[in-house]
Amino acid sequence: MxxxxxxxxxxxxxxxxxxxxxxxxxxxxxxxxxxxxxSSGSGKSTLLNILGMLDEADTGQYILDGxxxxxxxxxxxxxxxxEFLGFIFQSFNLINYKSALDNVALPLYYQNxxxxxxxxxxxxxxxxxxxxxxxxxxxxxxSGGQKQRVAIARALASDPKVLLADEPxxxxxxxxxxxxxxxxxxxxxxxxxxxxxTHENDIANMTKRIVNLKDGVIIDDSTVEQVRASQYV
Amino acid sequence: xxxxxxxxxxxxxxxxxxLRTFLTGLSVASGIFILVILLGFSKGIxxxxxxxxxxxxxxxxxxxxxxxxKEYKGLNPGxxxxxxxxxxxxxSQKYEDYIEYETxxxxxxxxxxxxxxxxxxxxxRGVMPDHQFIENADxxxxxxxxxxxxxxxxxxxxxxxxxxxxxxxxxxxxxxNISVFGMNFKVIGVFYDPGGEREENQAYIPISTAQKVFxxxxxxxxxxxxxxxxxxxDDAVALSQSISKGIEDQIKQIHTxxxxxxxxxxxxxxxxxxxxxxxxIGIINAVFWFIGVFTLVAGIVxxxxxxxIIVKERTKxxxxxxxxxxxxxxxxxxxxxxxxxxxxxxxxxxxxFGLASLEIFxxxxxxxxxxxxxxxxxxxxxxxxxxxxxxxxxxAGFIPAYRAAKIKPIIALRDE
Ligand SMILES: Nc1ncnc2c1ncn2[C@@H]1O[C@H](COP(=O)(O)OP(=O)(O)OP(=O)(O)O)[C@@H](O)[C@H]1O
Ligand SMILES: [Mg+2]
Numbered sequence: 001m002x003x004x005x006x007x008x009x010x011x012x013x014x015x016x017x018x019x020x021x022x023x024x025x026x027x028x029x030x031x032x033x034x035x036x037x038x039s040s041g042s043g044k045s046t047l048l049n050i051l052g053m054l055d056e057a058d059t060g061q062y063i064l065d066g067x068x069x070x071x072x073x074x075x076x077x078x079x080x081x082x083e084f085l086g087f088i089f090q091s092f093n094l095i096n097y098k099s100a101l102d103n104v105a106l107p108l109y110y111q112n113x114x115x116x117x118x119x120x121x122x123x124x125x126x127x128x129x130x131x132x133x134x135x136x137x138x139x140x141x142x143s144g145g146q147k148q149r150v151a152i153a154r155a156l157a158s159d160p161k162v163l164l165a166d167e168p169x170x171x172x173x174x175x176x177x178x179x180x181x182x183x184x185x186x187x188x189x190x191x192x193x194x195x196x197x198t199h200e201n202d203i204a205n206m207t208k209r210i211v212n213l214k215d216g217v218i219i220d221d222s223t224v225e226q227v228r229a230s231q232y233v
Numbered sequence: 234x235x236x237x238x239x240x241x242x243x244x245x246x247x248x249x250x251x252l253r254t255f256l257t258g259l260s261v262a263s264g265i266f267i268l269v270i271l272l273g274f275s276k277g278i279x280x281x282x283x284x285x286x287x288x289x290x291x292x293x294x295x296x297x298x299x300x301x302x303k304e305y306k307g308l309n310p311g312x313x314x315x316x317x318x319x320x321x322x323x324x325s326q327k328y329e330d331y332i333e334y335e336t337x338x339x340x341x342x343x344x345x346x347x348x349x350x351x352x353x354x355x356x357x358r359g360v361m362p363d364h365q366f367i368e369n370a371d372x373x374x375x376x377x378x379x380x381x382x383x384x385x386x387x388x389x390x391x392x393x394x395x396x397x398x399x400x401x402x403x404x405x406x407x408x409x410n411i412s413v414f415g416m417n418f419k420v421i422g423v424f425y426d427p428g429g430e431r432e433e434n435q436a437y438i439p440i441s442t443a444q445k446v447f448x449x450x451x452x453x454x455x456x457x458x459x460x461x462x463x464x465x466x467d468d469a470v471a472l473s474q475s476i477s478k479g480i481e482d483q484i485k486q487i488h489t490x491x492x493x494x495x496x497x498x499x500x501x502x503x504x505x506x507x508x509x510x511x512x513x514i515g516i517i518n519a520v521f522w523f524i525g526v527f528t529l530v531a532g533i534v535x536x537x538x539x540x541x542i543i544v545k546e547r548t549k550x551x552x553x554x555x556x557x558x559x560x561x562x563x564x565x566x567x568x569x570x571x572x573x574x575x576x577x578x579x580x581x582x583x584x585x586f587g588l589a590s591l592e593i594f595x596x597x598x599x600x601x602x603x604x605x606x607x608x609x610x611x612x613x614x615x616x617x618x619x620x621x622x623x624x625x626x627x628x629a630g631f632i633p634a635y636r637a638a639k640i641k642p643i644i645a646l647r648d649e
Contacts, residue, residue: 054556054643074561074639081642082558093553093646097249107557115238158558 001162001193002028002051007060009046020046021057022216028162028195033188033226035204036197038213044197045166047213051195052087052164053077065161082110086155088165092147094139100150101126101135107158125153129183145176152183156192163187163194169203175233181206182229202227243571253546254575257539261576261622262583264532268525268618269587269610275521277595277608279514285603292333292473293367293503296456296480298488305491314488314497318451324458324480331476333461336361337453339443346436348400348411355396356435357413359443367457368426370437375407375422382421383439388413388446391422393433413438416446466507473504532622537629540572544633551637552645561638568634569627576626580619587615 009021020043028034036044049055050062053069062069064084072080086107094103105122113121126135129149139147148168155163165184169177181203188194188208196207204210205227212220247254298314321337339359346355364370365377373394382389390411397406406420418438426432444450460476463469481500482492490497544551551564588610595608637645 049643052556054646055641078555078558078560080558081556087556089646093549093556095550095553097246102245106554109238109242110554110558110560110563112238115241154557 001030001032001065002026002195003061003063004051005061007047007050007062008058009043009050009055010058020216021050024060024216024218026211026218026221028193030161030193031188031191032209033185033194033207034196034209034211035207036195036211036213037199037201037204040199042213043216044213048164048166048195048197051162052085053081054087078110082107082158084161086158086160086163088148088151088155088163088168090167090170092139092144092151092171094147094150094154096139099136099138100131100142100153103139103150104153104157107154111158122153122157125157126150128156129153143176144172145179148172148176148180149183152180152187156187161193163192165194165196167197167199169198169200177203178229178232182233185226185229239567239570243567243574246567246571247575253543257536257543257572257575258579258582260535260539261532261579261626262586264528264535264622265580265583265615265619266587266590268528268532269584269615270590271521271525271528272614273587273591273595273608273610274605275518275525276610277598277605278517280608281599281602281604281606282510282514282517284606291367291503292460292462292469294458294460294473294477294480295501296458296484296499297454298484298498299496301490301494301497303491303494303497305494306489308489312497314484314490316453316456316484318453320484320487321453321456324456324483327483328458328460328476328479331460331472333459334363334366335458336364336367336456337440338364338455338457339440339447339449339453341443341447344414344436346396346400346411346413348406348409351400352412353396353399355393357443358435358437359440359447360437361440364437364457367459370424370426373423373425374405375420377422377424378437378439383441386441386445387439388416388418388442389421389438390418391424391437392420393435394423394425395430395433396436397423414446470504470508473502477502477505529618529621533625533629536576536622536626540568540626540630541633543572544568544630544637548637548645548648552642552648555638555642555645561635564638565631565634569630572626572630573623576623577619580622584615584619588612 005025007021007024008019011018011020024047036047038044046055050057064080067080069080095106098106101119101122104125105118108118108121123132123135126132129152131146131149131153134142134146139150142150152168168184169180172180184194184196185206196203198204205224206229207224208226209221209223211218296316298316301308301310301312301314304310318337325332325335341357343354344357345352346357360378361383362377362379365372370377372391375391377391378389381387390413392406400406400411401409406423409420410417411420413436424433440453444452460469460473463472477500481498484490484498485492485494488498547568554564555561591608591610598605598608
């Protein structure tokens with residue numbers, strides 16, 4: 001599903017430049033649930049943003065489901081973002097003046113789906129994350145865990161090939177974190193490929209594979225015995 | 234451009250951001266409103282002043298003379314230019330087709346007039362019958378000097394109301410004899426003058442008689458002509474000017490006066506004054522336009538500023554939308570369509586509100602002053618201003634929106 005080869009990324013600030021990703025090679029197959037770990041500043045978010053097409057690598061190869069992601073024009077890039085990728089942010093990034101339902105329906109708007117169908121689909125996904133009765137609330141009226149579940153529903157709404165989550169539980173307490181992980185595991189059980197960036201070992205252990213980053217390179221990549229979140233909830 | 238889904242999205246955004254929508258709309262609407270009122274009153278002042286002056290404008294040409302100040306053709310300066318009857322007759326004939334009323338004048342400032350025991354010093358003016366119409370003297374009893382009085386040098390006088398009360402008290406003055414310079418004159422009429430007591434403190438006699446009794450021969454002091462008003466005011470001004478010029482040139486030529494000697498022969502026409510009023514209107518108009526243009530510029534800058542702030546405020550939202558797969562052009566389109574809709578709607582609202590206010594309050598203002606009349610705005614000018622504002626808003630919105638839509642989503646998302 002995802003193949004990256006010798007990926008490099010530097011940030012330039014004035015005359016300084018910071019080499020963040022120094023040749024990343026790795027592959028993710030369909031249906032995998034991978035966690036990316038590493039100390040703060042090791043480049044996890046940078047990597048995930050590139051995978052999510054929110055940012056671009058300097059050099060290297062990125063192939064997403066057989067499509068090379070390189071020098072795409074805006075139109076194609078927008079289409080791939082919309083149809084291939086679902087992104088879940090640590091800070092939720094919901095549109096604050098839109099209701100939960102409208103937030104979830106937004107990616108469908110960019111697929112030119114009619115309003116009625118958008119609403120139906122969005123309701124379906126909100127129900128899936130257990131927020132059916134909160135559909136008309138604004139983000140400001142929801143708790144952190146609820147917001148993140150709205151964000152997950154939104155990421156799922158366009159039925160992407162890959163779900164990318166950057167510290168999805170970073171802003172949540174332990175109990176809520178496990179609820180979110182349970183949801184993510186459930187989605188993975190249905191066959192969706194998911195990458196999760198996390199700091200916490202217990203969260204990482206709820207995935208099936210842990211990739212460890214240090215100073216811009218992968219130092220460890222191993223499969224683990226998945227811990228089911230449901231047993232903590 | 235017409236995409237129902239897009240409009241739904243925009244209306245939703247506007248509805249959910251009521252304050253922002255309201256403030257943007259308010260600034261645009263008030264800008265246009267002020268502009269409309271401003272231009273309306275500018276027009277109103279123009280209409281009012283114009284009609285005031287056109288109403289009162291008599292197209293009168295006055296000729297009088299003084300001493301020469303310049304040497305000309307061997308003649309020394311300091312000569313008095315004495316107008317004669319022939320001078321008047323010649324001009325009268327030459328401009329016959331244009332002249333409406335005409336009179337030559339010979340006046341004495343302090344002439345003793347007495348009746349029975351009463352007497353006083355009054356201004357005595359020798360005039361022709363037309364003078365009645367030129368001066369707007371209002372005859373209360375009797376009549377004015379007529380053609381036969383003039384032709385036969387009759388010793389008749391038309392006295393001002395003040396003079397009448399001084400000498401006659403309550404007595405009926407008609408056909409009574411008064412003594413002027415020791416000669417008997419028969420009173421044929423009494424006049425009022427809108428100019429008041431000062432004007433009523435005089436007596437009119439035929440100029441032919443005046444020249445006789447004051448031993449003036451065929452000398453005259455002034456000439457007055459009125460020129461028929463043409464329908465077009467500008468034409469009237471032009472005609473009156475060319476006649477004035479013709480008269481001046483001719484008199485100077487007859488009396489051998491230097492063409493540039495302005496104090497020897499003076500020809501004054503009242504429309505000249507009106508002309509100045511016109512240029513004043515022009516200046517008032519220019520000032521209003523100046524203010525109007527700056528109001529518009531301020532409006533444009535304001536709308537531009539609002540757009541900048543809106544785009545800045547929505548940068549993160551733009552990032553989110555891009556991350557979800559929005560095309561840059563759909564984002565730019567969304568922001569512009571929103572901006573154009575709000576500014577257009579508010580602009581037209583301000584326009585209608587302004588026009589309605591002029592319609593309602595215009596007549597009220599008209600009752601306070603004659604100098605404002607029909608305060609109206611040229612609809613096209615106002616509409617153009619609205620479109621200009623909308624267009625400026627769109628341009629001002631486009632640049633930052635385009636920039637925000639072009640950057641990588643991650644940069645937009647990082648914006649706080
Ligand atoms: N836009 C940027 N401009 C400059 N430097 C950046 C930028 N984004 C990240 N960096 C730097 O790149 C390095 C990697 O950042 P990144 O956000 O990928 O780390 P991370 O592994 O996600 O850390 P954390 O666990 O704290 O989120 C850091 O040193 C960071 O300071
Ligand atoms: Mg990070």
